[in-house]
Amino acid sequence: MSAVTNTFRTLALVLAIASPGTAWAQSTLRVIDTAPNDVLNVREYPTSDARIVGVIPPDGRGIVPLGDRNGNWIFVRYRKVEGWVSRRFVYPEAPPVRRGRSLDDEAE
DSSP states (O other), X not given: OOHHHHHHHXXXXXXXXXXXXXXXXXXXXXXXXXXXXXXXXXXSSSSTTSOEEEEEOTTOEEEEEEEEEETTEEEEEETTEEEEEEGGGEEEOOOOOOOOOOSTTXXX
């Protein structure tokens, strides 16, 4: 492999790891830093004064990022609503933990 190819592969790996928002498109999100008696507003456009098209409860999970980002805003789907939410209030959900089991009972 040439030095140029190695350099490009290394650069691509660094960008993939360091790219902000890489994890956003690969998992569902959950609401964070929202008071129990409050909601996360879903907005029509990525601004705090845009029309509210829906809300997500403070314990909301399963929020699907749809790939679009604009500054501190991310475009998401939650149940039957699509719109913009502040990235400050969402965080990737942990993937489900695999359950251990004995493999002795499986056919070999």
